[in-house]
Amino acid sequence: MPPFLGGGSMIKTVALQETTYADVPARFEAGTPAIGEAIALGEAVDFLSEIGMDQIAEHEQQLIGYALDRLADVEGLQIYGPLSTDQRGGAISFTLDGIHPHDLAALLDREGVAVRAGHHCCQPLHALLDVPATTRASFYLYNVPEEIDRLVVGLDKARKLFS
Amino acid sequence: MYREVILEHYKHPHNAGTLDTPDISHEETNPLCGDRVRIDLQVADGVITDVRFKGRGCAISQASASLLTDELRGKTLDQVRALGKDDLLDLIGIPLDKNPVRIKCALLPLKTLKAGVYEYLGAQPDETE
Numbered sequence: 001m002p003p004f005l006g007g008g009s010m011i012k013t014v015a016l017q018e019t020t021y022a023d024v025p026a027r028f029e030a031g032t033p034a035i036g037e038a039i040a041l042g043e044a045v046d047f048l049s050e051i052g053m054d055q056i057a058e059h060e061q062q063l064i065g066y067a068l069d070r071l072a073d074v075e076g077l078q079i080y081g082p083l084s085t086d087q088r089g090g091a092i093s094f095t096l097d098g099i100h101p102h103d104l105a106a107l108l109d110r111e112g113v114a115v116r117a118g119h120h121c122c123q124p125l126h127a128l129l130d131v132p133a134t135t136r137a138s139f140y141l142y143n144v145p146e147e148i149d150r151l152v153v154g155l156d157k158a159r160k161l162f163s
Numbered sequence: 164m165y166r167e168v169i170l171e172h173y174k175h176p177h178n179a180g181t182l183d184t185p186d187i188s189h190e191e192t193n194p195l196c197g198d199r200v201r202i203d204l205q206v207a208d209g210v211i212t213d214v215r216f217k218g219r220g221c222a223i224s225q226a227s228a229s230l231l232t233d234e235l236r237g238k239t240l241d242q243v244r245a246l247g248k249d250d251l252l253d254l255i256g257i258p259l260d261k262n263p264v265r266i267k268c269a270l271l272p273l274k275t276l277k278a279g280v281y282e283y284l285g286a287q288p289d290e291t292e
Contacts, residue, residue: 100221102196106164106265118196132197132219161165162174162222 007031056141060090063139067092067148074155080134093120093134096155099162101133107161108135111154113147164257164265165222172226177233180215189279193271195264198224200275202232206283211235211243221268227255228272235276243280246273 003010003021007030012020021027048056065085071077076097082088096104105117116136119126126133137151182188185203192199198220205213214235216228231251235243251273252259252266259266 102221102265102268103165103223161170 003027003030005030009033051141059141060139061085063143063145063148064088064090064092066145067137067139067151070148070152071155074152074159076159077155080129090140091136091138093136095131095134096159099158101131101135103162104135104155104158107158108151108154111150111157113137113151113154115151164259164262166256168230169222169226169255169257172229173222176216176225176229178215178229179217181217182213182215185215187279187283189275189282191271191275191278193220193224193267196221196268198268198271200224200228200272202228202272202275202279204235204276204279206240209240211238211240216272218272220271223255223257223259223265224268224271227251227269228275230254231272231276240280240284243276244284246277248273 001024005028010022010027010030012022014020068079068083068085071079071092071094072083074096078095078097080093080095095101099107101117105115108115116138118133120134120136137148139148181201182203182205184205186206187204188201190199190201198218200216200218200220203215203217204211214232216232218225218228231254234254248270251270255269257269259269
């Protein structure tokens with residue numbers, strides 16, 4: 001198979017009339033390898049292993065559980081996906097009656113709560129659910145329950161502004 | 164961004180609906196966020212006599228359509244052709260020039276209007292428009 005890209009470290013010999021490419025995989029890996037990225041990946045793996053993936057999953061589950069509890073009390077809020085923690089990852093997509101998901105994201109941003117709005121790479125599902133988009137809060141290792149409280153405050157403020 | 168005037172126009176849009184026999188009817192969408200605006204115009208001797216719009220989307224795009232359509236009655240098509248991005252941003256009064264995502268919401272009604280007018284006139288928009 002011929003190489004698709006030229007660059008450093010992907011040749012054996014170059015002459016005026018003829019070039020011999022390196023063996024696979026080197027011939028497909030032209031240029032400087034991702035050295036910094038590989039080192040950073042190693043650090044990231046060490047960091048996560050030290051904490052423990054079980055611990056991280058447990059933390060996410062606790063946050064999701066708390067979020068599901070708190071969000072259930074928000075008037076006009078629709079949560080998409082299972083309402084139990086065991087079938088969920090660390091993200092919750094939702095809509096709030098009468099407010100476009102992008103407006104909601106902008107209003108939450110104003111409260112210091114960073115969320116994503118849009119199709120989340122699954123436009124057909126949004127078409128099936130018949131919503132223009134959803135707003136999505138994601139929780140991870142570095143999030144704390146107080147941030148979910150802020151999210152709820154932000155949602156209430158947004159609802160009042162648009163009512 | 165969500166000033167009183169924007170919220171008011173979003174909740175109670177002016178010129179909402181469609182015209183029965185529009186001379187110009189054009190719809191544009193913003194594929195990124197699904198915003199949709201259709202503008203109908205009645206034209207007599209090159210002057211806009213009536214206007215309606217129909218759409219769905221965020222507060223910015225819908226309020227922008229409401230505010231823009233309020234300006235159109237009595238305007239000539241040439242005046243519409245001369246309308247630019249800055250005119251619209253002045254009209255809605257939100258500093259969006261540093262917000263590349265939401266500025267598209269605000270400009271969608273202007274894009275719809277101009278595309279409809281250009282289509283009607285059989286002209287092509289300039290590169291800058």
